[in-house]
Structure formats: structure tokens, C-alpha cells
Amino acid sequence: MSRLLCALGLALLVAACGGGGPDISPGHLDNACSIARERPQYMRAFKQTERKWGVPVHVQMATIYQESRYVSDARTPHQYVLGVIPMGRQSSAFGYSQALDGTWEEYKRETGRSSARRDRIRDATDFMGWYMNKTRERNGVSLSDTRNQYLAYHEGHTGYARGSYNAKSWLVRVSDRVAARGEMYRRQLASCR
Numbered sequence: 312m313s314r315l316l317c318a319l320g321l322a323l324l325v326a327a328c329g330g331g332g333p334d335i336s337p338g339h340l341d342n343a344c345s346i347a348r349e350r351p352q353y354m355r356a357f358k359q360t361e362r363k364w365g366v367p368v369h370v371q372m373a374t375i376y377q378e379s380r381y382v383s384d385a386r387t388p389h390q391y392v393l394g395v396i397p398m399g400r401q402s403s404a405f406g407y408s409q410a411l412d413g414t415w416e417e418y419k420r421e422t423g424r425s426s427a428r429r430d431r432i433r434d435a436t437d438f439m440g441w442y443m444n445k446t447r448e449r450n451g452v453s454l455s456d457t458r459n460q461y462l463a464y465h466e467g468h469t470g471y472a473r474g475s476y477n478a479k480s481w482l483v484r485v486s487d488r489v490a491a492r493g494e495m496y497r498r499q500l501a502s503c504r
């Protein structure tokens with residue numbers, strides 16, 4: 312009987328420690344060259360999206376950093392009533408790109424990518440390329456304008472057009488940080504190719 316309990320305990324311990332893999336972000340998120348070396352599949356996805364949609368790699372990288380810190384199954388925090396009773400998540404945002412359910416479904420319909428998943432980097436970057444192209448078409452934002460692409464990504468095309476971000480000083484500060492990170496990644500990528 313004690314062997315059975317030991318085996319069960321060991322199995323539970325291994326199961327609790329397992330997983331790790333792709334749900335863990337790369338080790339050095341402030342170094343684009345390190346990300347490229349550690350996760351070559353990320354760079355393949357970024358470059359494929361750049362070729363297909365024209366969105367520069369550094370814009371994609373900075374946006375994914377801000378949205379999910381490169382965690383494939385990232386979700387928004389739970390909301391609580393009275394500070395203790397969980398009431399669900401703040402939004403349906405999920406995955407590397409933090410795409411909302413409705414926007415993700417629209418992307419899959421329009422692109423014919425019915426099997427696309429938000430927790431796969433190549434699908435997440437393709438979604439970003441699709442969305443940022445819509446931002447360029449609807450709002451005239453250059454694909455290399457990291458700051459305004461991020462504002463439109465966060466606020467949605469209509470919200471961006473209305474200037475809803477102007478009432479959110481915290482978001483304007485965040486978009487400036489995203490732009491600075493994008494520029495940092497751009498410089499780093501130029502030196503490590």
C-alpha cells in the first residue's frame with residue numbers, strides 16, 4: 312500500500328512540475344537578439360507576418376511584449392465583487408496577441424484560417440498583421456508607427472478614430488513605452504542579424 316501511495320505522490324509531483332514549455336516567456340525580454348536565439352520559431356513567425364502583411368518585426372515584438380509578455384496562454388485578470396467573489400475575467404482577451412473572442416472570430420472568417428489558435432505564435436502574429444493592416448486602411452496609421460498602431464490595437468478602430476485614448480493618460484504613457492521598446496528592438500535586430 313505504501314508503494315502505491317509513493318507512486319501516486321511521485322506522479323502528482325511530476326504532473327505539478329510539468330508543463331513549463333512554451334507557456335513560459337523567453338528569458339531576456341529586453342533583448343531581441345536573445346529572444347531570436349532562444350525562440351527561433353518566434354522569429355520565423357514575425358518574418359512571415361512581415362512578408363505577408365508588411366508589419367515590421369519590431370512592431371510585432373513590442374506589441375506582443377506589452378500584451379502578453381510572450382506568454383502563450385495569457386489572460387486578463389479576474390474581476391471580484393467585494394474583493395473576494397470572482398466574477399469572471401475583465402475581457403475575453405487571450406494568448407500572445409490578447410485578441411478578443413469577437414475580433415478573433417472575425418479574423419478567422421475573413422482570412423479563412425478556421426483552425427487558427429491564439430496560443431500559437433504564428434497565428435497570433437498573423438492576426439496582428441491582419442489587424443494592423445485594417446488600422447492602416449481605416450485610420451491611415453503607418454504599419455511602422457508602433458505607438459499609434461498600439462493605440463488602435465488597444466482601443467479598437469472606432470475608439471482610435473474617436474480619439475478615446477486622449478482621455479486615458481495611462482494608455483498614452485503605455486503607448487510611448489511600446490514605441491520606445493519597438494525602437495529598442497529595431498536597433499537590436501539590426502545588430503544581431
